[in-house]
Amino acid sequence: MFFRLLAMVIIFFCMMPLAVGAEEDPPLEIRPQLPENQNPDTSGYFDLTMEPGETQEISFVVTNNLEEDILLVMESGNAYSHPTGGILYVPDLISENSILLEDAVQLAEDITIEEDISIPAESSEEITVQLEAPEVEGMTFLGAVHFTAQVEEEEEEGEEDQGEAGVELETITTYSVAVQLNLPYEQPYNFSLGEAGFLPQTQMVFIEMTNDVHRIQGAVTGTYEVSDDQGNELFQGEFPEFGMAPKSEIRYQIPWESEQVEPGEYTLTMEGTAAEEAFSAEETFTIEDDAAEEAEENMPEPEAEDDDGLPIWIWISLGILLILLTFWLGRKFGNKSK
Template identity: 45%
Template sequence: MLRSILFTIILFICSPVYHYISAQEEDLPLVIEPLYPDSQIPETIGYFDMTVEPGDREEIGVRITNENNREVKVNIQSANAYTYPTGGIVYDLEIDTENTSLLEDAIRLADYIEVEEAITIPALSSVDIPINITVPDIEGETILGGIRISTFSEEGEQTEAEEGTANFVINTETIHAIAVQLNLPKSLESEFSLGQAGFISNSAQVFIEMFNKAHKIQDNILGEYRVTNNKGEEIFEGEFGPFNMAPNTKIRYPFNWNNETLDDGDYVLDMEVTIDDETIKASENFTIHNEDVEEYAERTEPIVPEARTNKIPTWMWGGGIILFGIIMFTMGRRK
């Protein structure tokens, strides 16, 4: 009986546990074409770029062709325009993070776009989808938003997994965004500015706040930066841009910590930004705290895997010796 217990313990501890789960993604071949209105600027291809007046009503559309042998469900959503933290423009209904956001007086074009939200497209066919836009009644130069067209694959291959493990099906959403740019007759001056500097501990990046406060796209932003410590010693320096910012948006533009060491302390970020042939200079203080350094170290510290071995652990040998002694003692008493 004791011999059987010992064997069962060893077998349970030494037997491997296998997890084998896989999933297969199926392509959804769709062709999406903008249907331009009369107000479209002829030279622009691939997105809506219209010359409009405040209060106008515009009807645009998209033609979606399903080249698959089965019907496809398509979701359509109006979107606002945001500036990506490292520059450039992205389209989504709502983004509100420390790294990118709309300013309070921003025009949310998604509220002025009317579109059917869900469409089923039969196999091997095309559907024209009308989209209505009311131009906001504001004094501005550019209003920017977009249309997001998404397909959601519910197909997945689920395989058997060992008892006690989880089964998964991977669903994939594919999103195609088309910009909607409304060009108003008024021309505005740039309202670009810099804000506070700071440090992002989980990625070891210095950032500077950037604001585009005008109802216009601010393009061709570029410049130089330099980080020094409290002794005036240069830690690192570099260049950035050019990139664009969406109207009435704010970002925290990041710079990687380009130095071999990361120490807590007080630092200065010096900036020189060129906008429309105008140079903007700023010098902002920021502090790296000891907990910032510790957090980054914990995130980047390599995990050393334990070496695999086929040897029986020492404690198991000890357990076996004890059990063997018990067996021998019992057999001796029977004699």
């Protein structure tokens, strides 16, 4: 009887779910209203087939789930390639590690946004945005519409404002919806590799990657190896498949995996495929004394090991098991003494 009870208790606590808070609606919901010229295989963002110079209105249903009014701030943005792979949608990006080429079409300029609007508590509004397809012989153009929800928050009284409380806006959430325009042109891929180098601030080796066509560059993947000036391999690895935004360039970044960063000349060897087209590169780069010193200073501290990694339900089960075992042993020896 005792062992049957013990087994039932252990099974109960092993199956006991961890406490999870009730799911809440997000403060802001945005639903794109997909038009007839939407790609039927795409949902969640606009993927439209248009003619050069054509204009079109697209709309969103925006729902405020809060119990207070919000101010919805909207702006258009471009698509960039992320330095570690993938496509990044931001209103503006100033970085040497990710740029748009000089002849790139910046779709943000062809997206006309309405003025900021106020959405009452627990209500929905339909918002319209106008697109204009570029008059360029390109295949694909990417951009986005960015939404920022703000609420009013009272400032605390202070001496500087002579005790008068003011009101400021607090951002509670941001949301982006991608916009892809497809024009009736066919263009071949144009992917290339450039120079290699080293970024001491983040301890990253990089190589320049360029997508020089108005088309999404898909399926870039391959292997890399870094060796010293004597030809000794320091580290190697694979990079997962990723895509690049049209007419974009990045410094594709690879973590430095050797124990130390020392001054000297190094070689980055890379082989792979871009949309099933093979590529290879062997580029040398130099780490100067000051760059090596800066990299060593910026090396992250090793993480301390976590000693309390057991889930709480295991500790509870062990505690109950110990109590039952103590109770059983006490009864057993108590009966023997009688």
